[in-house]
Amino acid sequence: MSERKGRFGIHGGQYIPETLMNAVIELEEAYNHYKNDPEFQSELAELLNNYGNRPSNLYFAKKLTGELGGAKIYLKREDLNHTGAHKINNVLGQALLAKKMGKTRLIAETGAGQHGVATATAAALLDMECVVFMGEEDTKRQALNVYRMKLLGADVIPVTSGTATLKDAVSEAMREWTSRIDDTHYCLGSVMGPHPFPVIVRDFQAVISKEIKEQILKAEGRLPDAVIACVGGGSNAIGSFYNFIEDKDVRLIGCEAAGRGIDTFETAATINTGKLGIFHGMKSYFCQDDEGQIAPVYSISAGLDYPGVGPEHAYLHDIGRAEYVPVTDDEAVDAFEFLSRTEGIIPAIESSHAVAYAMKLAPKMDKDKIIVITISGRGDKDVAAIARYRGENIYE
Amino acid sequence: MSRISEAFKDNKAFIPFITCGDPDIETTRALVNEMVKNGADLVELGIPFSDPTAEGPTIQGANLRALNGGVNKEKIFKMVKALREEDDISVPMVFMTYANVVFSYDAERFFKTCSEIGIDGVILPDLPFEEKDEFEEISTSYGIDLISLIAPTSANRIAMIAKEAKGFIYIVSSLGVTGTRTAITTDVASIVKVVKENTDIPCAIGFGISTPEQAKVMSESADGVIVGSAIVKLIEKHGKSAVKPVGEYVHTMKKAIQI
Numbered sequence: 001m002s003e004r005k006g007r008f009g010i011h012g013g014q015y016i017p018e019t020l021m022n023a024v025i026e027l028e029e030a031y032n033h034y035k036n037d038p039e040f041q042s043e044l045a046e047l048l049n050n051y052g053n054r055p056s057n058l059y060f061a062k063k064l065t066g067e068l069g070g071a072k073i074y075l076k077r078e079d080l081n082h083t084g085a086h087k088i089n090n091v092l093g094q095a096l097l098a099k100k101m102g103k104t105r106l107i108a109e110t111g112a113g114q115h116g117v118a119t120a121t122a123a124a125l126l127d128m129e130c131v132v133f134m135g136e137e138d139t140k141r142q143a144l145n146v147y148r149m150k151l152l153g154a155d156v157i158p159v160t161s162g163t164a165t166l167k168d169a170v171s172e173a174m175r176e177w178t179s180r181i182d183d184t185h186y187c188l189g190s191v192m193g194p195h196p197f198p199v200i201v202r203d204f205q206a207v208i209s210k211e212i213k214e215q216i217l218k219a220e221g222r223l224p225d226a227v228i229a230c231v232g233g234g235s236n237a238i239g240s241f242y243n244f245i246e247d248k249d250v251r252l253i254g255c256e257a258a259g260r261g262i263d264t265f266e267t268a269a270t271i272n273t274g275k276l277g278i279f280h281g282m283k284s285y286f287c288q289d290d291e292g293q294i295a296p297v298y299s300i301s302a303g304l305d306y307p308g309v310g311p312e313h314a315y316l317h318d319i320g321r322a323e324y325v326p327v328t329d330d331e332a333v334d335a336f337e338f339l340s341r342t343e344g345i346i347p348a349i350e351s352s353h354a355v356a357y358a359m360k361l362a363p364k365m366d367k368d369k370i371i372v373i374t375i376s377g378r379g380d381k382d383v384a385a386i387a388r389y390r391g392e393n394i395y396e
Numbered sequence: 397m398s399r400i401s402e403a404f405k406d407n408k409a410f411i412p413f414i415t416c417g418d419p420d421i422e423t424t425r426a427l428v429n430e431m432v433k434n435g436a437d438l439v440e441l442g443i444p445f446s447d448p449t450a451e452g453p454t455i456q457g458a459n460l461r462a463l464n465g466g467v468n469k470e471k472i473f474k475m476v477k478a479l480r481e482e483d484d485i486s487v488p489m490v491f492m493t494y495a496n497v498v499f500s501y502d503a504e505r506f507f508k509t510c511s512e513i514g515i516d517g518v519i520l521p522d523l524p525f526e527e528k529d530e531f532e533e534i535s536t537s538y539g540i541d542l543i544s545l546i547a548p549t550s551a552n553r554i555a556m557i558a559k560e561a562k563g564f565i566y567i568v569s570s571l572g573v574t575g576t577r578t579a580i581t582t583d584v585a586s587i588v589k590v591v592k593e594n595t596d597i598p599c600a601i602g603f604g605i606s607t608p609e610q611a612k613v614m615s616e617s618a619d620g621v622i623v624g625s626a627i628v629k630l631i632e633k634h635g636k637s638a639v640k641p642v643g644e645y646v647h648t649m650k651k652a653i654q655i
Contacts, residue, residue, distance in 0.1 A: 005526065015495050015522045017450050018557075019547035019571060161456055162447060171449045178450070179572030181549060278495040278522070278530075279447065291468055292500025293446040 006195020009318055011311035014194040016281045019178045027185075028196040030101045035203065040100065047092045051125070052082045054089075054207065058215035058372070063342045071225065071365035073358060076212055076374045078236060079347065085377030086208060086236040087118040087189060093204035095122035098185035105129040105184045109173040111138055111166035111232065112303035112350060113145025114377050115189030120154035122187075130154035133172045135165040138302045145381055163296040166232070166306045170280055190233025191310035194281030198311050205239025212372055213243050220370060226251040226361065229374040230353040231324065232268070232304035234313045236376035241322060251323065253361075254313060255353040257299035258326035268297035270309040271317050271324040279307075284314040300329040300389065303350040303377075331356040333389055336379060348377035349386065399488040399516050400541060400563045403437040404598035408653040409620030410435055410611075411600055412627050412646055413492060415442035415458035416475065417467025419635050425475050425483070427631070430643035432487055435650030438564075438600075439485075440519065440622065443472055443493035450521035452575030454625040457632060469501060473513050480514035490517035490543060490563070495530065503531050507538040517541035517563040525557050536562075546591065546599075547571075548582040558594035565591055565599040567618060575625045577604030585617040608652030615653035623649060 005028075006012045014024060034040040048054045057077040065073045078086035095106060106123050108130070110116030116132035123130035132149055136158040139146050149156050162168040170193070177186040188197045191205070209227070216224055227244055229237035231254035244250040256269035267273055267287075274285040279294060287295035287307040299305040316322035332349060335356035340346045347355055351374070358373045365371070379386075387394045403409050412431050416424050428439055444462040448455065479485040491510065498506045498520065510518065518540055523530060528542060535542045541563030546554055548571055558565060567587055569580045584601055591599050601614045602622030611621045630645060631638040 014524060014526050016524060017521050017547070017568075018524050018545045018553075019549050019568060021524050021526070021547075021553065022549050022551060161453075167447065171447055174449050175452075175573045181571065275500070278499050280449070281522070286496070288496070288500060290500075292496045292498075293463065294496070 006199060008312045008315035011282065011284045011314040012195055012198060013283050014281060015278050015283065016194045017178055020181070023177070023181045024194055024196065026101070030097060031196055031200050034097055034100055040096065044093055044096055047096065048089065048207065052088050052092060053080060055211045056080050058212060058219065060219065061343050064339065067342050068359060068362040070362040070367060071369035071371045072367070073362055074216065074224070074370065074372045075345070076208060076240065076372055078208065079345070079351070079375045079378035083114070083118045083121050084380065085114040085118065085348065086205060086239060087115040088121070089207055089239065090189065090201050090204040090235060091115070091118040091122045091187060094185065094187045094200065095126050095128065098187065099126050099128065101185065103183055103185040106187045107131045107133070107173055107176050107184055108187045108189060109166065109169035110134050110189065111169065111305060112301065112348070113138070113142040113149070113381065114303060116154070116156070117145055117148050117152070119187050120149040120152035123154060124152045131176070132156050133159050133169040133176065135163070135169050136160050137164040138166065141302050141385055142381055166302065167294065190235040191238045191312060192233040192280060192282060192308060198282070201235050202238045202242060202312060205235050206242040208236065208239035208374060209241060209243035212240065216370070216372065223247055223250050224370040224372045225365070226253055226371045227374070228253045228255065228354045228358050228371060230255045230304060230350045230376060231309060231313060232257065232306045232350065233308070234310035236374055238310060238312055240374040241316070245321060252316070252321065253357060254322055254324045255327045255357045256324055257301050257304035257353055258328045259298040259300070261328055262326045266298035268299040268305050268307065269326040270307060271313070272326045274307070282311050284311045285309055300332065301349045301353065303348070304353065325357055327353040327356045333386060335359055336382070336386055345375065346379035346383070347375050348379045349382040351376045352379070400438065401598070403488050404564065404619045407655060408615040409437035409598070409600060410646065410650040410653060411438045411440055411620055411622040412436050413440040413442060413622060413624030414627060414631065415444055415455065415462050416472045417444060417462035417465050418458040418628070418631055419461055420465050421467055421471050421475050423636050423638065425479060426639045427642055428479055428485060429483055430639045431646045432485055434643045434647040436487060436646055437620065438488045438490065440490050440492050440624070441476070443469060443491055443497055445494040445497055448494060450573055452573040452625065454628050454632070455574050458628045473509055476515060477513040488516040489514065490519055491515055492519040495520050495522050498531060503534050507531070507535045507540050510540045511538040515540060517543050519543040519566060521545060525553065546587060554587060554590040555594045558591045561595055561597055564597055564620070565595070566622065567599050567601045569601050569603045569605065569614065574603055576606040580604050580610065580614070584614065588617050608648055611649050612652045621653055
């Protein structure tokens, strides 16, 4: 009887080719060693604070609160991190770990390009080689980020298989890892894939909720009533939720990309529309057809355009600890514009899904209630795409 | 003696792989007949999956063509049944697919169907030793062997995997995904040595083998040779007319590994 590792309830596990098993075992051993190593932790803290610009602000959005007329809204400003998103938290951790393991090369998948940019950044800083796999469709939607990665010294490989989006970039990065393991670490960008990735990425992102807790206690003397974050694979959401899981009075709300609506096939809302399955190394919920074929999902947001969800989210859903709500393209674009105008903050289109749900929820809550929205990234990368969505054909 | 052990009994086994429904299910049936006629000792049948993460571009293409052609599990099961009952195919046949294809169908129903239609084993490249409990109890109860894979990186894991392996062991010759290779550098002989110290079941080598010369060299270390991408390339090139060239290819390869 073999030991089944990395489970969140029935979810998680290590459904990967034998070729990669020793690599993930080695990674798990290294992580278990270094996570308790004070020197590693102080090096990482130094990187996160002085290079990554942590802690990120918890900003009271006074105008947004006033406009919506309900609960007080705070924004956790992960968009102010170096490279413009929460992705850097995980990447600095994994890159440092890989370096300690003697790896000289990082590979990564990317959807919107934020994780790719973060990985390329860490590779530049730590003198490592970097190759980023990105769906060809996404290289068009996020052309600016492709050039940023190249500028940082990374090779960007457009992936043409399947739907040429994030799912295919993950598959291709896994294929690349099976062909070159000795010197290469697969810097996975979300709380997904085989164990130990969902644990490692969650631990490195948990700094978000650790800071929110300290900051809100300082500002308000109490915990928030709700924490809201967008969910693709789910890394910024699990980071935002993690230190509140035991605080049962804090509602945890993950916002899934519904695309054109959960009653259409053009959606990426996995928990709302998917079924239990096994893919990309994990058991979790996946958008799939009756034959078990993975569905070609859709969202305006390249970062949420993924047919699965991290196993810990699937578990939090199963036990009813977190809620997962669908948000459409239209609602997200409205929120993107609304936050830009009211607060002068342009959120990433991914994060706009969380803002959109908060816009529905806040007016229904009393004025003494508190909502925290994680703004997982900044929206500069999305400006041209949103302009096109609104019918203005601008060039980047 | 099971059909699988029988296949390795007298000589080195030649094991061709094709994807069911590429280009259509009728051609797949004709291909199996032709390959067996030309010396195939065991046939590996791929059930297509939308996202075959262990495959290189050639077999990815076959999966895509098969799915676009509208093949599904019911059609594949019907074809296998026809191969056994109408075409009198007696060599062992194993399915190669991905865990989600089995899981989504319901594992119990999947393995029950396998036993009813005459399938002998199932290869799931995304189900390593650590996760085989997912299906093994059910597969065993229906007499279906869940085939274990051993990779060039398995090292300290070889003995553990070999001890619990069933049917035959699939030795992955090279790092990376499926696809033809000009050179295979893994020390396969030393992997086989550890396998043999730990089990009596036969082992076959796959990944990257395309020429009779490669097959000959690989067969010297193991009990059988698995060839996929080289055959799929012929099917890609010839489509419905692939039956004859594939038969000729299988004949050549089988001849190369005869002792």
